[in-house]
Amino acid sequence: MRYIILFSIFLFHSVAIARTLQPGFSKAEYLETIKANARVHYDLDKWDSIKKVPASDQYDFIYRSPVVGFENMWDLWVAKDKSIAIISIRGSVMTQASFLANLYAAMVPAKGTLELDKNTSFKYELADHPAAAVHVGWLIAMAYLAPDIEHKIDSCYKKGIKQFILTGHSQGGGITFLLNAHLKHKQAKGGIPKDILFKTYCSAGPKPGNLVFAYDYERMNYGGWAYNVVNAADWVPDVPFSIQTVNDFTNVNPFRNAKKAIKKMKFPNNLIVKHMYNKLDRPTKRAQKNFEKYLGRMTSKIVKKTLPDFKSPDYYKSNYYVRTGNIIALIPDEAYNKTFNNTPENPDVWEHHLFEPYLFLTNKLPE
Numbered sequence: 001m002r003y004i005i006l007f008s009i010f011l012f013h014s015v016a017i018a019r020t021l022q023p024g025f026s027k028a029e030y031l032e033t034i035k036a037n038a039r040v041h042y043d044l045d046k047w048d049s050i051k052k053v054p055a056s057d058q059y060d061f062i063y064r065s066p067v068v069g070f071e072n073m074w075d076l077w078v079a080k081d082k083s084i085a086i087i088s089i090r091g092s093v094m095t096q097a098s099f100l101a102n103l104y105a106a107m108v109p110a111k112g113t114l115e116l117d118k119n120t121s122f123k124y125e126l127a128d129h130p131a132a133a134v135h136v137g138w139l140i141a142m143a144y145l146a147p148d149i150e151h152k153i154d155s156c157y158k159k160g161i162k163q164f165i166l167t168g169h170s171q172g173g174g175i176t177f178l179l180n181a182h183l184k185h186k187q188a189k190g191g192i193p194k195d196i197l198f199k200t201y202c203s204a205g206p207k208p209g210n211l212v213f214a215y216d217y218e219r220m221n222y223g224g225w226a227y228n229v230v231n232a233a234d235w236v237p238d239v240p241f242s243i244q245t246v247n248d249f250t251n252v253n254p255f256r257n258a259k260k261a262i263k264k265m266k267f268p269n270n271l272i273v274k275h276m277y278n279k280l281d282r283p284t285k286r287a288q289k290n291f292e293k294y295l296g297r298m299t300s301k302i303v304k305k306t307l308p309d310f311k312s313p314d315y316y317k318s319n320y321y322v323r324t325g326n327i328i329a330l331i332p333d334e335a336y337n338k339t340f341n342n343t344p345e346n347p348d349v350w351e352h353h354l355f356e357p358y359l360f361l362t363n364k365l366p367e
Contacts, residue, residue: 040090119195126178132210155275168202210318240321
């Protein structure tokens with residue numbers, strides 16, 4: 001009898017450990033996020049048509065949010081043992097409003113306030129450093145989703161659920177980066193209970209902000225609590241366009257203050273080096289201004305057709321987008337290329353970006 005009791009205690013302890021989120025990439029956890037992310041893109045009555053991505057046998061679907069902002073939406077799943085919840089952010093759908101969230105690609109400071117309409121403002125803090133900046137379109141999307149998500153987190157917390165996996169595929173991944181930063185900083189300031197645990201799996205996530213934001217994001221998730229899983233054949237993690245000017249360097253970088261050093265050089269070397277420097281410096285600054293003009297100010301006029309009372313923010317003078325977080329690279333092999341054979345002669349820009357290739361490559365990862 002004593003051995004049966006000891007065995008029961010051991011078994012219970014083992015299960016308890018299995019139900020606790022741990023730092024580090026988990027193939028099993030990421031596979032569950034693929035299942036959730038695939039379904040957030042479909043109407044509930046069409047889930048039976050999803051044949052290539054299996055349904056979860058570990059999580060139950062609990063809630064689907066209203067559609068808000070740029071056609072944004074999210075789903076809530078809860079583990080059958082009620083220990084962990086998955087928050088799945090929908091990515092792009094085939095509407096103009098949804099793609100506007102991607103196209104509206106100017107940068108804004110990672111701390112500030114968005115005026116979503118005449119009666120709604122969203123105060124946010126995604127990084128500590130004033131030089132941190134993020135993608136404005138995905139920030140707006142996150143701002144529309146966050147209040148509902150926080151409300152559901154609070155409801156889950158009151159039911160004893162204190163562990164959450166944040167996830168999203170494609171645009172959903174871009175939004176999830178910012179949601180992670182928003183929740184983590186709010187938690188650090190006491191706005192969210194300290195004993196809530198967040199783990200993040202962005203999937204096919206694009207570049208969400210500049211290098212200063214990336215550093216802060218990685219600091220907040222230090223130790224293996226946030227990942228971006230990318231298929232090396234997928235183009236979406238390449239975007240948005242990234243332009244680095246000397247203004248994007250840290251203050252002590254000698255190239256940032258090169259003009260002062262050039263002035264101290266003797267004639268005619270100073271003129272020669274100044275000419276060379278301007279030839280390199282001016283095109284990048286001109287390009288950054290053009291990107292801010294077309295993907296910021298001009299795109300904001302189209303945004304107002306979808307969000308008529310939205311007030312355009314002041315933009316951060318940069319387009320230095322970088323990849324962010326711990327990267328799990330899925331590398332196509334010969335078997336993959338036989339199944340997903342997108343070529344210039346057989347073009348399909350989405351083939352390597354969909355859930356099936358990500359599922360295929362993830363299943364080949366070691367346990």
